[in-house]
Amino acid sequence: MIDRRPIIMTARMGLDDFAWANGLRRRYFPPERNHIAAHITLFHHLPGHYADQVVQCAKAMAGQYAAPSAILSDLMKLGGGVAYRIESPALQTMRAEIAEQFHGLLTAQDQGRPRLHITVQNKVAAAIAKETYAELATHFMPRPLSITGLALHRYDGGPWEDMGEYGFRGKTVAAG
Structure with a gap:
């Protein structure tokens, strides 16, 4: 039977950055509602019935490209939450290449250029989100963020099912 559950593609953070972001998310x-760890979503809904091609694509990208540089550039207000904005032209370039490989199969949400971010709070009252934003803003300074690879997950309405992680090990630096 063909597994049609959507596939989510994320960018993996380095261990220290992941521990920091996941600690904030737990807090x-x-x-x-916190069923998944801190993450950077690249695609929300790759077609599940193309799983073999999605896996091959992730492996190929990780094998070809070096880890992209990235910066935690700002805090973002989400209305009912808070996230950290990520600036990474190289990661956006890689994402655009992946999107091109799945042209015609992407959802509307995945067709545009995403605002890369790490959500640390969501689905709370606006007043609570405002307090969190103010608290985090007092300590925030832009800084580098380590991006180490790509990860794939199946989505079925709750916690994600891990499908694989692929560390960047190539020599090509993505233009950006």
């Missing part, structure tokens, strides 16, 4: 995200 600020409503626990009853």
Whole structure:
């Protein structure tokens, strides 16, 4: 039977950056809704019935490209939450290349250029989000963010099912 559950592609953070972001997510995200670890979504819904091609694409990208540079550039207000904005022209270039490979199969949400970010709080009252934003803003300074690879996950309405992680090990630096 063909597995049609959507595939989510994320960018993996370095261990220290992941521990920091996931700690913030555990602190600020409503626990009853926090079913997944901190992440950077590149695609929300790659077609599940093309799983072999999605895996091959992720492996090929990780094998070809060096880890992209990235910066935590700002805080973002999400209305009912807070996220950290990520600036990474090289990661955006890689993402555009992947999008081209799946042209005609992407959802509307995945067709445009994403605002890369790490969500640390979501689905809370606006007043709580405003307090969190103010608290995090007092300590925020832009800084480098380590991006180490790509990860794939199946989505079925709750926690994600891990499909694989692929570390960047190539020599090509993505233009950006």
